[in-house]
Amino acid sequence: xxxxxxxxxxxxxxxxxxxxxxxxxxxxxxxxxxxxxxxxxxxxxxxxxxxxxxxxxxxxxxxxxxxxxxxxxxxxxxxxxxxxxxxxxxxxxxxxxxxxxxxxxxxxxxxxxxxxxxxxxxxxxxxxxxxxxxxxxxxxxxxxxxxxxxxxxxxxxxxxxxxxxxxxxxxxxxxxxxxxxxxxxxxxxxxxxxxxxxxxxxxxxxxxxxxxxxxxxxxxxxxxxxxxxxxxxxxxxxxxxxxx
Amino acid sequence: xxxxxxxxxxxxxxxxxxxxxxxxxxxxxxxxxxxxxxxxxxxxxxxxxxxxxxxxxxxxxxxxxxxxxxxxxxxxxxxxxxxxxxxxxxxxxxxxxxxxxxxxxxxxxxxxxxxxxxxxxxxxxxxxxxxxxxxxxxxxxxxxxxxxxxxxxxxxxxxxxxxxxxxxxxxxxxxxxxxxxxxxxxxxxxxxxxxxxxxxxxxxxxxxxxxxxxxxxxxxxxxxxxxxxxxxxxxxxxxxxxxx
Numbered sequence: 001x002x003x004x005x006x007x008x009x010x011x012x013x014x015x016x017x018x019x020x021x022x023x024x025x026x027x028x029x030x031x032x033x034x035x036x037x038x039x040x041x042x043x044x045x046x047x048x049x050x051x052x053x054x055x056x057x058x059x060x061x062x063x064x065x066x067x068x069x070x071x072x073x074x075x076x077x078x079x080x081x082x083x084x085x086x087x088x089x090x091x092x093x094x095x096x097x098x099x100x101x102x103x104x105x106x107x108x109x110x111x112x113x114x115x116x117x118x119x120x121x122x123x124x125x126x127x128x129x130x131x132x133x134x135x136x137x138x139x140x141x142x143x144x145x146x147x148x149x150x151x152x153x154x155x156x157x158x159x160x161x162x163x164x165x166x167x168x169x170x171x172x173x174x175x176x177x178x179x180x181x182x183x184x185x186x187x188x189x190x191x192x193x194x195x196x197x198x199x200x201x202x203x204x205x206x207x208x209x210x211x212x213x214x215x216x217x218x219x220x221x222x223x224x225x226x227x228x229x230x231x232x233x234x235x236x237x238x239x240x241x242x243x244x
Numbered sequence: 245x246x247x248x249x250x251x252x253x254x255x256x257x258x259x260x261x262x263x264x265x266x267x268x269x270x271x272x273x274x275x276x277x278x279x280x281x282x283x284x285x286x287x288x289x290x291x292x293x294x295x296x297x298x299x300x301x302x303x304x305x306x307x308x309x310x311x312x313x314x315x316x317x318x319x320x321x322x323x324x325x326x327x328x329x330x331x332x333x334x335x336x337x338x339x340x341x342x343x344x345x346x347x348x349x350x351x352x353x354x355x356x357x358x359x360x361x362x363x364x365x366x367x368x369x370x371x372x373x374x375x376x377x378x379x380x381x382x383x384x385x386x387x388x389x390x391x392x393x394x395x396x397x398x399x400x401x402x403x404x405x406x407x408x409x410x411x412x413x414x415x416x417x418x419x420x421x422x423x424x425x426x427x428x429x430x431x432x433x434x435x436x437x438x439x440x441x442x443x444x445x446x447x448x449x450x451x452x453x454x455x456x457x458x459x460x461x462x463x464x465x466x467x468x469x470x471x472x473x474x475x476x477x478x479x480x481x482x483x484x485x486x487x488x
Contacts, residue, residue: 109353113470113473116466116469116470116473117469117473119465119466120457120459120460120466120469121459121460121461122459122460122461122462123461124461145466145467145468146465146466146467147466150465150466180483180484180487213364213480214483215364215365215366216364216365216366216483217365217366217367217368218366221363221390221394222360222363222364222389222390222391222394223389223390224389225360225361225364225476226357226360228473229357229360229361229472229473229476230476232469232473232474232476232477232480233476233477233479233480235477236457236476236477236480236481237480237481237484239424239458239460240424240481243424
């Protein structure tokens with residue numbers, strides 16, 4: 001049984017305003033909910049329909065009817081499991097590794113893909129400008145495929161953050177130097193910009209080196225690459241060079 | 245003025261069945277429509293609302309009301325321009341360059357992103373298995389950002405195609421050799437597989453070399469990368485090695 005107030009709370013978490021107010025977010029799907037339970041995220045409540053047996057502490061589970069599930073799920077085809085988790089307080093950690101910073105990335109799919117890439121390439125923290133899309137947005141969570149449990153996403157004033165950091169700052173820029181000819185530093189920061197406008201001018205001022213992925217072929221008139229695919233190529237090349 | 249039959253025809257083109265029947269497809273947005281008009285794609289009809297002035301031959305334009313636009317557009321916020329183009333007959337061409345083959349890629353956003361990547365990296369033809377999502381699907385066209393005008397997408401029986409080709413066939417495979425340690429051939433074929441199942445067994449049999457993008461970091465538990473981001477990393481590395 002889910003009370004009216006619970007339904008109201010859970011559906012309100014589709015919106016950033018209420019996620020911030022209650023410091024809660026929603027995860028859907030058996031596999032993803034299990035990954036979040038096993039991770040650092042404190043559980044608020046797990047709603048499970050009668051027919052689902054999920055390998056999670058019974059005390060955390062609240063058994064609900066399929067009708068109630070319909071009232072709280074955001075998916076057309078729910079798997080029967082809806083998890084509500086507390087948003088953890090995360091802080092930046094010092095690192096000797098490559099750092100990725102996002103400057104106003106707005107598309108949930110792009111952020112989700114970049115979190116998944118960070119997980120793959122062993123980048124444990126992703127720093128985002130305060131205007132970057134919220135990582136607890138349901139579309140982001142879906143796109144991360146569980147990687148959000150292994151990558152700390154931290155929202156901060158990236159201008160102040162960059163001013164304090166002493167490592168070389170690379171920015172992705174179409175007129176930058178050829179990524180493949182540029183020997184990159186192992187300990188560095190890579191900043192990726194907004195889908196339409198790229199890096200903001202005030203962040204560009206703090207860049208030490210501008211780098212770009214070269215176009216190939218005379219017929220290529222592609223104006224740009226999607227920010228997530230560009231991040232994939234940069235990360236791959238930074239990691240390749242770190243192996244040398 | 246748009247007749248009832250025209251509206252029926254145009255809206256039917258959202259479905260692959262009718263695109264195949266009429267050999268037509270829809271492009272929306274001023275910039276994209278202009279790119280398609282300037283490309284190899286023969287125009288069937290361009291519908292434009294009265295208030296829009298678009299730099300396209302007047303004879304190709306059909307001026308319509310905003311109400312009629314609402315009846316034919318597939319977008320929530322249409323820019324006022326809907327282009328109908330004929331599907332060209334495309335054939336594979338011999339090439340000395342890297343070739344990309346897709347084996348049952350199903351997501352329109354992934355195909356669109358891969359077409360855009362091919363454009364960026366100067367790959368002029370993309371060969372797809374007949375079960376790969378249709379490149380004239382409106383979501384694919386939107387994701388390509390005009391790149392479909394510069395990359396020939398050809399659907400064929402990829403098993404027969406691979407059997408005829410004499411160049412080394414690389415397949416993306418999680419248990420394959422480290423991409424960065426493997427010197428890749430300049431003239432080669434790279435096959436990328438389905439989102440959930442990877443490369444089909446019958447295609448895997450035709451592979452000469454299996455390659456993978458290495459995971460980094462001990463904590464990485466990411467199970468896979470999205471096929472479009474993996475293609476980005478492979479293409480970047482193949483092109484980098486070709487520059488050496």
